[in-house]
Amino acid sequence: MAGNDYLTQIVTRILIYGILVLSVELCWGQTGIFTFGQAALFGLGGYVVGLITTKSTLTDIGILLLIAIVVGAVTGLIIGIFLFSGKRVGELYVALVTLAISYICERLANSWTVLGSGNGIPGIPYPTIFGKEIGSATGLFFLAFVVFAIALILSIIIVNSQFGLTMNAVRDDEERAEFFGYQRSIVQIAVFVFAAALAASGGALFAVSEGFVSPSMSGLALSTTTVLWVVLGGRGTLFGPLIALTFLEAVNIKMQEALPSLWPILVGLLLLITMIFLPKGLTSMPAKIRESRRKTASS
């Protein structure tokens, strides 16, 4: 039973990180917003829920998620207006600013006593739904699964709508999009706000399912890791990064035990090889194989 619970916890964590990955994919993969700041918004959601649940009696997951989503969206709106209103800015600028935001958030979380400093906020109670506690690993899994499924369905709807095409137009040539009459900054801000709300909801789920929040969940390491999942899985596809996340997280546990010092190097090598030989990610491999077979057959 304990083993099953452990496995359930791992899958729950993958689902929660999946929400974070979707937010990065919508920003960077679909719209060209190269963000290293999604972990900051993830952490924000987590800390908001951590503070509320430890300083009040509120534990209703619906209300907690709603608060986290609103706080995340408002923060995303402020950052989005700062980044995208006015003249066009390059991908590198966005990456550096969001990287700095992640760094600042991690530092703040580490130093503010109200946020528990380096210890974070432990003792976050189990969430409740209609007054009933969700206290089991399975219950938390179903909660994460439902929120992840909603996030995924919404993302699929957006990406396959006419707006998804607009997002890709801004990603591929934002100046050209402006000459067609697109309000480029509004498109970027709208996507960033939605992605921020997603990330914050993921953070809120993380807080209630793990029972604690710590500075590392809003920092550079998680931001970078999320971008790497997208690179590995394939930027511009919703499922590629999710597959990469699942694969790496699943393998991670065993490999960290078996090859503790070698495993990070192997992950680095895998990333390097992917970026050189499969710039569109591991999920582009079948198409690449088909293309090379066709070339061989025609020659």
Place this chain on the structure above:
Amino acid sequence: MKLLEISSVTKKFGSLVAVDNASMFINQNEIVGLIGPNGSGKSTLLHTICGRTFATEGAILLQGSEITNKTPQNRAKAGMAIKFQLARIYLEKTVRENILLSLQAKESIFRQLRSASLKAFEVKINEIAREFQLEEYLDEPAKSLSHGQQQWLEIAMAMAVDPILLLLDEPTAGMSPKERADTALLIKKASKKCGVLIVEHDLDFIKELCNRISVLHHGNIVATGTPAEIENDPKVKEVYLTRV
């Protein structure tokens, strides 16, 4: 009222004067050519018209309304459409999606999220694709088109929104003679619906097509007239024709 009026436009980059006190106009349904040797300032003048860069001095009026400092988005909303020198289309997207991208630019985000205008645009997409000989490629990615077809696709995208002014930057660059002839027909057809400004190197192409031609040299418009007048203008021969 003129469709487009460029009044004493100057564009400076630091101490470099790229366009110097240039004035010209385009009437409705008129095709006007802008020619000049390399570095004469024709691309810069085109960029000040389309909003890629802003004029340092002077005024640009579209149907009597000043657009000198307006953003490209607002100029597009006012009815201006452009085809760039190197076709700037979305290569990974299909021909259908490229035309749709042009058509849906002024739709609100909420309508786009609901894909509310997809069916309404379908008729227009088929119509414009037929007009530009792209109908059979509608579901092919734009990158699979030939160079000439990619140029046509960009003109089709510009024409899809029924602009009042069409700006064409070297529309026949790299095209075969047959494609050039077809392009000339398409531009003539387009001019029945809007005014056209063509920036070109190829005088032979432009003289058959344009009602009037303006010649730029060192940022100055040194001559404006009918193709015949331009061909016989001694100043033009001196600064431009002998250099081509």
